[in-house]
Amino acid sequence: MLSSRSSKNLLPGLARHKLVVQPYASTRHFSLAKSSGVQKERVVILGSGWAGYAFARTLDPAKYERVVISPRSYFVFTPLLASTSVGTLEFRTIIEPIRRLPGKIGFYQGWADDIDFDRKRIRIEANAAEEAASKTVVPGPFTPQSEQGDTEKAVTAQGKSVKGDLIDIPYDKLVIACGAYSQTFGIEGVREHAHFLRDIGDARRIRLRILSLFEQCSYPQGSDHLSDADKRQLLHFAIVGGGPTGIEFAAELHDLIRDDLAPLYPHLMSLVSITVYDVAPKVLPMFDQALAKYAMDTFSRQNIQVKTEHHLERLRLADGELGRRHGALKIRIREYGDEEVGAGLVVWSTGLMANPLIAELAAKQLASPGPNPPSNASSTTRHLLRDSRTGGIMTDPHLRALTSTAPTEASSEPKRSILEDVYVIGDCAVMENEPSLPKTAQVASQQATHLARRLNAGGAEAVASRAFRFRNWGTLTYLGNWKAIHQSEVDALRGWVAWVVWRGAYLTKSMSVRNKILVPIYWMISWLFGRGISRF
Amino acid sequence: MLSSRSSKNLLPGLARHKLVVQPYASTRHFSLAKSSGVQKERVVILGSGWAGYAFARTLDPAKYERVVISPRSYFVFTPLLASTSVGTLEFRTIIEPIRRLPGKIGFYQGWADDIDFDRKRIRIEANAAEEAASKTVVPGPFTPQSEQGDTEKAVTAQGKSVKGDLIDIPYDKLVIACGAYSQTFGIEGVREHAHFLRDIGDARRIRLRILSLFEQCSYPQGSDHLSDADKRQLLHFAIVGGGPTGIEFAAELHDLIRDDLAPLYPHLMSLVSITVYDVAPKVLPMFDQALAKYAMDTFSRQNIQVKTEHHLERLRLADGELGRRHGALKIRIREYGDEEVGAGLVVWSTGLMANPLIAELAAKQLASPGPNPPSNASSTTRHLLRDSRTGGIMTDPHLRALTSTAPTEASSEPKRSILEDVYVIGDCAVMENEPSLPKTAQVASQQATHLARRLNAGGAEAVASRAFRFRNWGTLTYLGNWKAIHQSEVDALRGWVAWVVWRGAYLTKSMSVRNKILVPIYWMISWLFGRGISRF
Incomplete structure (x- = not known):
């Protein structure tokens, strides 16, 4: 029996690959x-953010079997996340399901739990049973599972968190693109009470x-449930962090x-x-003085307060019904002493910290490299090399993971070497030749595209034959009222032109046809x- | 300062009423x-479903001050709810915010807690602090607040449910359109484990x-986390109730x-x-034999099993990890004895029961009618009149609430009278002249439109001058594969024509321009x- 929907094959350019199975049982x-x-x-x-998704999208499925492992089953187009959080765009228009990437692709939803680099296997903790695993997770002092966000975790009838099934997946080549975590600087109450803005579930909340x-x-104003002073607290929206996201x-x-x-x-x-x-003396530090002033003037006309050199010290629920029933928060700021500031919503966007997985991986002892391990192999220790400043994994200029072998009697210097078939891209990578590349979408996607194209061109040798070079496309920040600022090495744009040109360029580059249609609509x-x- | 968005006034027909406030403080x-x-x-x-929304939409804001009270802030276009639950449509395309109705409208989000008919005041329990109050609530044996759906309730840090603020709202005229609840027949486990399909949050879940x-x-199949038998249980989708929704x-x-x-x-x-x-011998009882057979043949080709005369007796979580970690359910069916059926999802759609508010209201003693209460007023008792079969509020043919005054020494018959300024429409109303009108969207919206038009035409007298008459537009049921059946007094359509004509008609009638554009897109x-x- 022919499906009435098979007529979509009249549009071969647009129609996605489709298998009509009737009823469902397929041979x-x-x-x-x-x-x-x-x-x-x-x-x-490992990962489905800017790095992982761009890599999976670029790697040729005719040449490689692609398998993505990520705790979420889609890519989020983060430049439009703030737009969805205020309802200008619908959430689904800025996400791209991994399973819908053209060509055959494998996907397992889960957290990387452990990697056995010697046996080339990854252990994942499945999280597909969590009905909505779309919230920014911030590791807590005890365990990341015991968070406020229990509503989003699989919880048993007894209220205990369920650990997902553990599954082992072998690989030939591994691309680590698991990103970074939100930085809370260990400030009390941030993990529990602040909202982050990094995933679609964050935007929804x-x-x-x-x-x-x-x-x-x-x-009604006459009733005694909330005074105007209470309402003033609840309708205070506090954003911590004066970078582009905030x-x-x-x-x-x-x-x-x-x-x-x-x-x-x-x-x-x-x-x-x-x-x-913001704790810094100025916001938007990546913009030159003129653009930053334009931004501040725009904000000032919009009555948005910008408080630089303010240090947030604690976040807590307000006392009494206002906190308990209405979720009002109290912010303690060092410059204000004991006088706390009330707020109904605190959005936290102060930067990134290393993914805790990296530290776990770096603690693992690796087999020595080379086909013939030296006879004194047992006396040497080899580990993934971490950047001491940011905690990321060090790579060579070709995005290959680096390892360090501890000094032995024979050599007194720690020895760096490549970890075969393991590549690191995006926020969790630190390149030894360019250690200060920012943790941004464009660095991640350029690294991803570079690496995938080299692998397409000729595998490991092609990767080794050309180093990655970053091209700075500049930074765009939206300022409200259809105005934006854009800064790069060649331009310094402001106004609505900046907005249209740069947002349009990004959109065209990264989104599916579906979303290219839906976003303008x-x-x-x-x-x-x-x-x-x-x-x- | 002029907003750049003021250019939208070039489209006066489409542009909604807009107030530009800069910054925000308005006089x-x-x-x-x-x-x-x-x-x-x-x-x-009271209510924002088919009855309440259609009434609010039709009542003339130039003649009346409209105030809607409802636990949810929008109307859901229920005929497309199943489409959103499978992702054909985006959730937001089938909801209409009450506050966006044309003309000035008041809205308070909350549950009607009590009504003082004598003093003409409603007490509402605010639920605006519940971040997503969009789930079908089924009253439990103890309290509706202590449900499984705690994730959707405002919960304190200590895990206790918060009762919302209580607020009193006076009225001149009251329209009760608070609908009916889902009927679970008290079957064990349904309230906790089944999914309903009546609100947008249900569809999302x-x-x-x-x-x-x-x-x-x-x-991967090789891993030991789930056997094929387990997967067969999880991928069994059980629908209870063979009406149009199921x-x-x-x-x-x-x-x-x-x-x-x-x-x-x-x-x-x-x-x-x-x-x-379904417990009945056939599904879709409102369709004639030929259409019902067409539906069953279509389902049979699609490999959807229909089991009539099956009585569900209990729903529980499966034992062990399958239930705890994967949420697998076990269904006990009378006809199968002790052998339970496994399922990953149970959707419950067996009908409606009276809103518990009605029983509370009917228990209240009302003041006697008329300007001069009789001297023996204290010896008479007057209550809202309920339909003994369905539990709804009885109305006269003009949709005015009826009351019953208990027999006194003077008269041995209970006396029916009108409760001034109180009207009842939709699922919670039972008309004394047509007590068997079905609890459907079209009855509700026709009653709502009739009542609002009469009030627009001349207030209480105009209401009294013309009785409500139901016009049956027939019933549409979608069967998958772009096919539907439609039955009314004049036609019996089937195939895709039925689908296009009737869904299109409903859509055109009830939705905003925004959604009329978005749904076809x-x-x-x-x-x-x-x-x-x-x-x-």
Whole structure:
């Protein structure tokens, strides 16, 4: 029986690969075992962010068997994350499912638990049973499982966290692209009470929270449930970190409030405030003085407060009903002494720290390199080489993982060598020749594309034949009101031109056709009819 | 300063009412107090479903002050709920925010806790602090707050449920449109383990669960974490209730699996099954024999099992890791004795029961009617009149609430009378002249439109001057594969014509321009590129 949907084959350029199975039982089995005629090398990719996704997208499935392992089953187009957190865009328009990448691709949802570099196997802890594994996880002092975000964890009837199944996956080549974690500097209460903005689930929770706060403050003024002073606290939106992410979120939030919430809650508008806190003397340090001043002037006109040289020391739930029932927070700031600042939402965006997996991997002893291990092998110790400053894995200029062999009697210097078939890209990599490359999407995606193209061109030898070079496309930051600033080695743009040119360029480069269609449609819909304001 | 978005006024027909406030502090205060020149009657509407929303949409804001009270801030276009649960449509395309209704409208998010009919005041328990209050709530044996769905409730740090603020709202006229609850017949485990499909949050949870089940079963076959027998249980989708909702969900699920999941998980297809259980001898009882047979033939070709005369007796979590870690369920069916059926998802759609609020309201003693209460008022008791069969509130043919006054010495018959200024529409109403009207969207919306138009035409007198009459537009049920059946007094359509004509008609009638644009776009996008398959 022919599916009525088979007519989509009239659009071969757009139609994705489709298998019509009727009813479902198929004799064609997709197997990850090397069953096809030619035996391909299996490249396992750890991570599905800018590095992992760009690599998987670029690596030729005709030449390699691709297997992605990641705790989330999709890539998030992070430059538009702030837009989804305020409802300008729908969440799904900025994510790309790994399984929908063109060509055959394997995917296992889970956390890398351990890697046996000698036997070339990865142990993963499956997390597919967690119904929504889309929240930024910050390792806690005790265990990352016991977090506030228990709602998002698989929990037994007894309320205990479930550990996922452990599964071993072998690889021929390994690409480590597991990224970095959010940096909280160990500040009390941040892990429990602040919102991060790195995954789609974070954006969803922020959106729910903002809209809920306005709704909570909208009950009649006469009633005694919340005073104006309480509402002023709840409608204070605090952003910690004055980098592009924090600044963009503040700008998008301002647009949401001015365009969509002011008409619906006009009586609350005098109680609303937005503040950006940063420890540094200026925000947006990557921009030159003129652009940063333009940004600050724009914010000042929008009534967004920017407080530089402010040190957040603690975050806690407010006392009484205001905290318990309404989730109001109290922020302790060093410069203000004992006088805490109230807020309904704190968005935390202060930077990155090393993924704890890296430290675990670096602690493992590796077999000595070379076909003939020296006779005194047992007396030498070899480890992955970590960057002492950031905690990332050191790579050579070809993105190959480096190891260090401890001094033996024969040689008094620690010896660096390549760890065969293991590559590191993105936020968890530190290149020995360019150790200061920033942890940004463009570095990650350029490294990924470079490495995949070299492997496509001729495997390990092709990788060795050309070093990675970073090309700086500059930095874009949205300032609200359809205005942005862009800075690179060749330009310093500002206004709406910067926004259209650079956001458009990124979008065209990284997204699927589906989302290239949907994103402009949503921009148009939000512009005409307002943003999405419903909570669910 | 002019907003760059003010250019949208070039499209006056499409642009929504917009207030540009810069920065936010506004001197224009939206007040629910009767401050405008003419004093309007305040009509409070309890509920935002088909009845409440259609009423609020039709009532003229120039003549009445409209205030909607509902635990959710939007209307859900339920005929497309099953489509969103499988990702054909995006959730937000089938909801309409109450606050975006044209014209001035008041909204308070909360549960009606109590109504003082004599003093004309409603006490609401605010639930705006619950970040996602979009789940079907089923009253439990103890308290509706202590449900499995604790993740969706405001919970204190100590894990206790928070009761929302209590707020009193006065009304001049009251429209009770608070709907009905899902009927579980008190069957053990249904409330805890089954999924309902009545709100957008239900659809979201079902979507997450389906996709999670496939992901959980997709790890390599060689590993020992799940046997094929386990996977067969997890990939069994059980639907309880063979009415249009259950049948449509089964059909949409089949489409999702065939079109989108089969290409991604071909090795799982032989393990997938869908079963619809019903206690009655046939499903879709509202359709004639020929259409019902067409539906069953279509299902049979799609390999969807339909088991009539099957009585579900208990639902529980499976033993061991399969239940604890993977959430597998065991269904006990009377006809099968002790042999339980395994399932990964149970969708429950067996009908409706009275909203518990109705019983509480009917228990309240009301003041006697008329300007001069009789001298023996203290000896009479007057209550809201309930339908003994369904538990709904009885109304007269004009949708006015009826009361019953207990017999006194003077008269031996209980006396029926109208409760002034209180109207009842939708699933919670039972009309004394047509007590068997079904609890459907079309009855609710026709009652709502009728009542609002009468009030617009001339208040209480206009309501009294014309009785409500139901016009049956027939019933549509989607069968998968772009086919549907439609039955009414004048037609009996089947195939894709039925689908296009009737779904299109409903859509055009009930949705905003925004969603009239977005729904066809998503149909096109899903058809070309597949459904949304990411979980977050």
